[in-house]
Amino acid sequence: MNRNQYDNDISTWSPQGRIYQVEYALEAVKQGSAAVGLRSKTHAILLALKRSSGELASYQNKLIRIDDHLGIAIAGLTSDARVLSNFMRTEAMKSKIMYNRPLPVYRIVSAIGDKSQVNTQNYGRRPYGVGLLVIGVDETGPHLYETSPSGNFLEYYAISIGGRSQSAKTYLEHNYESFADADVDELIVHGLRALHATLQQDKELNTLNCSIGIVGQGQKFEMIQDVDLQRYLDMLGPQGTGDQAAASQGEAPMDTE
Amino acid sequence: MDHFPNYWGMPPQESFDRYNIFQDKTKNNAISDPTTNTKQPIVTGTSVIAFKYKDASFGSLARYREVERLYPVGEYTVLASSGDFSDFQYVKHTLDKIMTKEYYTNDGHILGTPHIYEYLSQVMYHRRSKLNPLWNAFVVGGYHNGEGYLGYVNLLGTTFQASTITTGIGMYMASPLLRKAVEGHEDTLTEAEAVDLVEQVMRVLYYRDSQSINRYQRAKITAQGVEISPLLSAPTDWSIGKDLRGYQ
Numbered sequence: 001m002n003r004n005q006y007d008n009d010i011s012t013w014s015p016q017g018r019i020y021q022v023e024y025a026l027e028a029v030k031q032g033s034a035a036v037g038l039r040s041k042t043h044a045i046l047l048a049l050k051r052s053s054g055e056l057a058s059y060q061n062k063l064i065r066i067d068d069h070l071g072i073a074i075a076g077l078t079s080d081a082r083v084l085s086n087f088m089r090t091e092a093m094k095s096k097i098m099y100n101r102p103l104p105v106y107r108i109v110s111a112i113g114d115k116s117q118v119n120t121q122n123y124g125r126r127p128y129g130v131g132l133l134v135i136g137v138d139e140t141g142p143h144l145y146e147t148s149p150s151g152n153f154l155e156y157y158a159i160s161i162g163g164r165s166q167s168a169k170t171y172l173e174h175n176y177e178s179f180a181d182a183d184v185d186e187l188i189v190h191g192l193r194a195l196h197a198t199l200q201q202d203k204e205l206n207t208l209n210c211s212i213g214i215v216g217q218g219q220k221f222e223m224i225q226d227v228d229l230q231r232y233l234d235m236l237g238p239q240g241t242g243d244q245a246a247a248s249q250g251e252a253p254m255d256t257e
Numbered sequence: 258m259d260h261f262p263n264y265w266g267m268p269p270q271e272s273f274d275r276y277n278i279f280q281d282k283t284k285n286n287a288i289s290d291p292t293t294n295t296k297q298p299i300v301t302g303t304s305v306i307a308f309k310y311k312d313a314s315f316g317s318l319a320r321y322r323e324v325e326r327l328y329p330v331g332e333y334t335v336l337a338s339s340g341d342f343s344d345f346q347y348v349k350h351t352l353d354k355i356m357t358k359e360y361y362t363n364d365g366h367i368l369g370t371p372h373i374y375e376y377l378s379q380v381m382y383h384r385r386s387k388l389n390p391l392w393n394a395f396v397v398g399g400y401h402n403g404e405g406y407l408g409y410v411n412l413l414g415t416t417f418q419a420s421t422i423t424t425g426i427g428m429y430m431a432s433p434l435l436r437k438a439v440e441g442h443e444d445t446l447t448e449a450e451a452v453d454l455v456e457q458v459m460r461v462l463y464y465r466d467s468q469s470i471n472r473y474q475r476a477k478i479t480a481q482g483v484e485i486s487p488l489l490s491a492p493t494d495w496s497i498g499k500d501l502r503g504y505q
Contacts, residue, residue: 099368100375106364140365 011123025149028129032075034162034198037133043216044135044142046073047191063213067092071221075162076130105136105143117151167197294389298341304427305337308439309405309420329483333400334370335476339424340393370399374408382414394424459491
């Protein structure tokens with residue numbers, strides 16, 4: 001058997017300068033289903049693909065509201081995400097009570113970064129197995145951040161995490177320059193296209209396996225789920241195989257109907 | 258009936274040390290006596306007045322000759338205090354600490370006037386809930402999101418915001434004058450009028466507040482930031498004094 005000597009715990013380096021346990025935690029994020037985030041000058045949105053364990057089961061929630069101005073999408077271990085979202089809610093509440101100020105987005109994201117990093121340096125601990133997309137609005141405008149189990153966090157124009165998220169990333173890289181001035185509907189259609197790119201060949205987006213989160217300047221965090229999604233799926237148009245990629249190259253997103 | 262066991266068997270207190278100025282070591286034994294908190298302020302300052310005009314403004318009157326009780330917190334906020342001076346120093350230190358932390362976080366967010374006011378209010382209410390209040394009445398004034406902001410908080414944790422705020426004896430003497438001059442005219446009152454008003458009110462306070470002297474400072478907070486004046490004097494007129502009869 002090909003056993004790795006250096007991956008037994010978090011406090012062991014490999015001779016190549018790697019910490020395997022952290023890398024395994026990053027893999028846990030990729031096991032989760034995809035989540036996509038986009039940002040314009042006024043809004044930030046999240047889209048996520050929900051999974052169900054079978055015909056008889058419900059779909060697992062992927063979006064969590066933190067506060068009126070803050071929300072997250074998760075990919076990876078849901079139970080770890082609950083720990084982090086509880087922490088975020090507590091911090092948001094503290095900021096409101098102590099300073100009468102909605103929690104600035106950067107502060108909560110860096111606090112999560114610090115929390116995650118501690119778990120990668122101390123013997124006997126394990127890293128979180130979840131990656132987050134954090135969207136929020138504060139006095140400096142809308143923001144979109146990605147956090148990961150390693151303690152890294154980065155701000156993005158648009159980003160995707162989770163299973164098969166590379167295809168969504170490719171779509172976003174081709175189109176992100178038009179996001180800044182896009183309105184909410186255009187942003188959502190772009191997001192749905194990116195999310196659609198992560199699907200397997202025979203799968204389609206529908207009102208059950210998809211959810212959207214929106215926050216904007218003067219607009220509280222809001223989740224769009226179930227029947228309310230139909231309007232946006234209609235805008236997306238027929239979810240044919242090659243057509244999506246063709247439509248993505250420059251054509252106005254609202255013309256797809 | 259004297260309800261304080263410490264006094265039982267002692268001579269009557271009526272005439273001696275009514276304000277508890279002299280610490281009597283026999284009465285305050287660290288081992289057997291309960292913890293004691295502040296029961297009265299020691300070094301004090303008297304009224305603060307504040308009102309909004311086209312921008313926002315402040316005045317204050319000092320109990321001691323040159324004790325400054327206006328303190329800038331950040332770029333657009335001034336804290337003014339009446340009451341205990343050492344508690345004021347403690348609050349200044351506390352606020353400086355959070356503003357420093359805010360600064361080095363360096364993410365484009367700095368606590369504005371409403372945020373500082375909320376924090377101070379929470380501190381004041383927390384301390385009164387521990388039965389160990391900070392013995393002050395504070396006015397927090399500033400400029401935030403294009404508007405003047407004035408808030409009051411005192412040792413009980415009582416808070417309110419208004420376009421005119423006064424503390425101490427100024428609540429009785431200065432409030433009516435300020436309200437008449439300011440309320441409803443916040444957007445039209447000019448700076449020159451505001452400066453005159455401060456001087457007029459400060460003069461009235463000096464005439465009537467027996468614990469005051471005619472020295473005061475004025476802070477102005479606008480979109481350009483905070484300006485705190487050097488110590489000023491309210492001109493007074495005692496010429497009617499020679500006509501008074503009946504006093505020695």
